[in-house]
Amino acid sequence: MIEGVHFDRSWISLQDIGWRAAAAALSDVAAMAGRPLGILLSLGVPEADAGSAVVEVQRGAEALCQEEGVQVLGGDLARSPGPLFLDVVAVGETDQPVLRSGGEEEDELWVTGRLGGSALAVSGWAQGHSPPERARAAFARPRPRLREARWLADHISFKAMVDLSDGLAGDAGHLAAASGLSVVLDAEAIPLHEDFDPSARVGGKALHMALTGGEDYELLFAAAPGSMDPRRDAFEERFGVLLTRVGTLSAGSGVFLATPDGEVRPLEKGGFSHFQGRKNG
């Protein structure tokens, strides 16, 4: 995570930056239903920030680790002649990793939580105003779905899972492609972040952010038809996290969006390209 590319210090605190980088890395462990063991935190820090920035960023990463019952196991520190940057590696273990390639035809796609909050916050900052508090928190203090993922692995017939770092459209596409299938997402079903103006859905702005915004760090997984419904209440009650069926895997390839008017249209590739930077298309 690089200053000026993935975050801006006028948006969030140095502690948030540490928390967020640790959360993003641990979210990859969650996506495989792994048990987290800890993180390695490497920091490149501009000379002017030397002492305090290092402490603040570490403190944020440690706070998230404490929440998840893991530790900062090690890392490295260097002077950066450019921006502040972090590289976090999460260490986890599992005997049965859930891969993205296990989806089967007719599997249901489910998602945890609500989507688009991070994108909503970034959009606010980009326009020069403070985003709503919950959207800000979605960006600044995401929680990797570690416990949720392990519960799911224990309780349902699991096929494939990813975490939502690139946006629902992109990550559903990754899961479908890895499974040799296509995916149809149901526009009406997609759970939008609470802070979206109800009118925003009409114009499609909220839906667009949920589909392409990225960095929600929710889980998207494929489950055998009918296997999730009987356990949804238990999940939502236990974790206080919404669980929503958002689509279906089918033969073929590509990502499609089914709209209320009965249309099914292909989605362009969107989301976050790690090389080209954020796309606000």
Place this chain on the structure above:
Amino acid sequence: MIEGVHFDRSWISLQDIGWRAAAAALSDVAAMAGRPLGILLSLGVPEADAGSAVVEVQRGAEALCQEEGVQVLGGDLARSPGPLFLDVVAVGETDQPVLRSGGEEEDELWVTGRLGGSALAVSGWAQGHSPPERARAAFARPRPRLREARWLADHISFKAMVDLSDGLAGDAGHLAAASGLSVVLDAEAIPLHEDFDPSARVGGKALHMALTGGEDYELLFAAAPGSMDPRRDAFEERFGVLLTRVGTLSAGSGVFLATPDGEVRPLEKGGFSHFQGRKNG
């Protein structure tokens, strides 16, 4: 490893940069006598370098991995608005990690290879001329002492080990401090890189570089008195690598240098400070 801090592209190729970062990380696995499993390579790449630089750096890292029989297991890629930078995490395993804290009073300190080559190369570049080829290779294409470390762990009564990333004085100091002891280094014994001018020892420049230059990625280890001597020939024959006794652990604290005139003087802390950058004191 950050451009402008740890390397300069006018010194070495992008493939060298990848090799070197991978070697430095795997050297930490060697220092614990671990079995390497692979590396994770994260790259921050300026926009202007996009395609080719990524391929070149990866190719260099893969070449070193192939030499060591391991793989690039994963990593990440981001656009850097500043310099090119790399973060490499090495993954290894061991049932009996050799730590730096196990040194005992009267243990002998031994070092593999010859020291100061990297510093000699950097000093050449800094003065605007091309360094001798072997010194250049010591900087650009270091070999982590993975096989050597495991052989040593199998064949001698091991106490403590570090790899030389900060320079002999600094790293011997780390080992001694972790073991609650002091260390006396024997100035005459320190094996200097082949490319040093024989006259350089007189002025102390070569010795200074060997003591504080860093980035030699040789092993420094503590062995019970007399335990290494009978096995030295076997080691040198097997690996074609020099093995030299350079000092002794004693009660107390600090790092001292014994000179031919019989003087024993404390060494100032030198070597490479990861935050302040290279010190050519």
